[in-house]
Amino acid sequence: MAYVERGRLDVIDGAFVVVDKNGVRTHLPVGGVGCLILEPGTRISHAAVVLAARAGCLLLWVGEAGVRLYAAGQPGGARSNRLLYQARLALDETARLKVVRKMYALRFGEEPPERRSIDQLRGIEGARVRAMYQNLARLHGVAWKGRNYDHQNWDASDIANRCLSAATAALYGICETAILAAGYAPAIGFLHSGKPQAFVYDIADIWKFETVVPMAFRIAATGPAQPEGEVRRACRDVFRKTNLLEKLIPAIDNVLAAGGLDMPKPPPEVQPIAFEDKGKIGDAGHRG
Template sequence: MAYGNLHKLPKISDRLSYLYIEHARIDKEDQAIAINSDFGGTPVPCAGLALLMLGPGVSITHAAITTLAECGCLVAWVGEFGVRFYAAGTGTTRSANNIMKQAKYWTDERMHMKVVRMMYEMRFPDRLDPNLSLQQIRGKEGVRVRDTYARLSSQYGVKMEKREYDRQAWKNADPINKALSVANSCLYGICHAAIVAAGYSPALGFVHIGKQLSFVYDVADLYKMETTVPAAFKTVAAGEADLERRCRTACRDEFHQTNILKKIVSDIHKLFDQDLSEFDEVDDYAVDQSAPGYLWNPQGESSAGGIMYAGTDQEDKKW
């Protein structure tokens, strides 16, 4: 049975965070999926999963993709260890209301700046001085990040000279930079899933601009210093063996313990002055995904779609 009514699915904020798979075959199994490899088969209840990350060596059937889409689980195709993003599917919502509001904020310079300041203020315990310029705010953020790296380096006894790695020479990166890249890629995936599931565009960023994942980077930066960065330092401090896998596991546990999906969705709505309690009712297409949309009018009120407007005195007829 297909999930025709999206209201029957778990909300994105209630779901598990993510699952990373490589070198396996994914098939449909009943109303879920099964991961099959040389080690056997494992069923996965995808209706309770927010993000499925597919790494190298994965094949997936059409039926499995259909099941994942119907369950509202975002599927992302990523590179080895999840450190590169290639493509993604769709989330749970079918309404464009939130993405239209995001676009309105993005195009209005005053509202755009309001969102930028909010995103920086969310990273500090105290409200920022309203007289600070954007350049000054960025300077404060740079100090915060630098001090966090220094504190964690001292706390865990992990040497870190600077944050850098060469994407073309991944294996040459030092352990802490490698762990930070793996951890942040997991956070990007979770943020991407939350953004798409909540009905927003990952491309319309406010602090970052110009890339298809700009808003993903915006949102992820709100949580890095409290989630993935400590997880990376802690993982490296425990040893370098099997570093990437242990780092992903540490991030998964951190995301679960902090209920980060719920926080991400809530924080995104706050950026655009939306109450999280109202979000559950805004998707007009949750019950019927094939229902026609509306037609734009310059007066601000939309007209019903799926109707032939013949321009005569005859009653307009639905297609």
């Protein structure tokens, strides 16, 4: 996995390169990189997109530090074994419950109650999350009447809810980036279901109170004039400082491994990796 920011990606003399503003070329071994994350200021030629697709390299267009995911090319990659693995886990009721219990344990730092269904665990989580919001609001001296926002009338919400919505939107962006880079599907969730970003919500909920929610309340306490912009920039800085994206991919694998099913092996006719990545700069997820 590699990031590209403020440069032009092109194919020159048969090589996949990044050209900076001074015309300096940097060669990218696209055949050994599973995912290229394109941040603001990046342009890419048609030839570069074609070469990346043929090499099975996923292209992701994101905001700064992944606070938004705008588009993805060839999601799922050149191999389907991770998508099949995720689908098998979601369709197996026993495996799905194990995954949900693992998410609960990671989120709250303790094992969930025994003999509880997914619906029951969802209700327990909801009650605990509401209490956590209240505690954080009290800690930072923020007036809190509960989580309430309207996508159709954003400005009608209070400052705290606007800060929280901006923070969670940023977290959803980087989580969806990680899910796609790892070779999984954002729509196949476990605790959440039936939405295009169900798995994004699952993964984001694990990290929400560890990363963006306390920060959102701290910013809300200052009474910002432009809460969305301040929160987005703060999220960008935190994501970069903590290398959150690099932590998310192994965390996703860890969560799914709790289901206890083996990942299917890719069939022999799948697209092979272009060359052996001894330095481990490529991402194992996107191409298997």
